[in-house]
Amino acid sequence: MESRPKIAVIDDDAGIRETLAHLLAENGFEPASFENSADFLSYFGEYDLSLAVIDLKLRGESGLTLAQQIRQLHDLPIVMLTGVGDEIDKIIGLETGADDYVMKPFNPRELVARIRAVLRRYEHARVPDATPPLATPDTVQFGGFLLDIENCELTRQSGEPVSLTNAEYRILEFFVQNPNRIITRPELLEALGSDLNRFLDRTIDVLILRLRRKIERVPSKPKHLQTRRGAGYIFVANLDAAG
Template sequence: MQSSARTPAEKRPRVAIVDDDPDVRFTLEALLHENGFDAVPLAGSKDYFDLGTPPNIDLVLIDLKLNGESGLSLAINVREQHDIPIVMLTGVGDEVDKIVGLETGADDYLTKPFNPRELIARIRAVLRRCGVLHSGGSSPQAPASDALRFGDKLLDRSKRELLNTAGEEIPLTNAEYRLLEFFLRNPNRVIPRAEMLSELGNDLSQYVDRTIDVLILRLRRKIESVPSKPVHLQTRRGQGYIFVDHPGHTRE
């Protein structure tokens, strides 16, 4: 993925904010500045493309519903023309699967109203995946209360990173991260699929139970030494799933 040549040590990452609400732009600009980013507030796609080709930015935040135009169309154009990381901002009830599931090029999305801390974590995670930021760089180390450990792995909630014993990141999608964090907050308890769907909320509420099974399979490939014989993420037939934080419990 293309990005500007500067490194985190040279300049603060530059984030464009495309939102037709001036109050939202002002709030996001202040939030980004407070967290080590330079912000470029823009009212719509015309302002974005006026930045030039390629624009001097590292990531673009795009509101799905812009005044008189589609944020979705803008995201597609951004990816086709500039290949810049994209985070979509959506409203409750928007068809999120059409944003992240179709070929729009969006790297992540967040539903309004959102937690400011989560937005910053999402932006940093996308920039790290794209090589603009580096793990262990200028971001402060997570306090112990934000680190959840299991086996030889650690989930850093301040950075939304899953790390192995060597400190290397194991990439997770947004849904995988949220499901794993939910399990780690509820260890050694059988959790039915309906509760997982409820926890994930707008991300998956329009889908069927099978979505959970697919996410479980993907998580097992990333956290289990032998995914077909899970030590941590176990099935309880007819009941749901259980996350065993300490080995020794009987598997399915």
């Protein structure tokens, strides 16, 4: 029998841990529950984990600190659970590398879908195709990259995958589907999804900065992802035509 992806749940609320464990098991995952970061880190090396779901507000500690510790140890996908009014912490979480956020009270189907989307993207990154990807109606080419919209992945033309968080991917897909027009911050916030619409404008700035580091030859002088001061951003796919 094929092994099921093992998902760690770190939350100080026993009821939520139990609910998540049941939800994950129901949907083909193997849950491993932990009350705090110390318990999780004690067993981290022994578990062959696929992803961690972390409560942003752990009792007496910060889920962001745990996310940073995980990033120092392992490239483990992270989905944060967050409450209303945690905008600043969400922004910091994006900066420290959380792959996605789900707001409490969460929709079970949405949480499972987000987990699967993150795992799918990480799996593509770990097992790159031996041959360069071919352009299809579901791919968009820009610069030296191909964005595969069907599989939600970005690759270089050489076939090398480019790792993107869910938020980075959603914004990039929105840009490539709306090229050569100025896009405002409110539009980008809406493109991120309804559970992220309480983010501050700086959220967009953080994501734009991270995307530029991944798709621009010189991030400080972007060619594809350009700023229009006082208006928003514009995505230029065809630099020759734009020149």
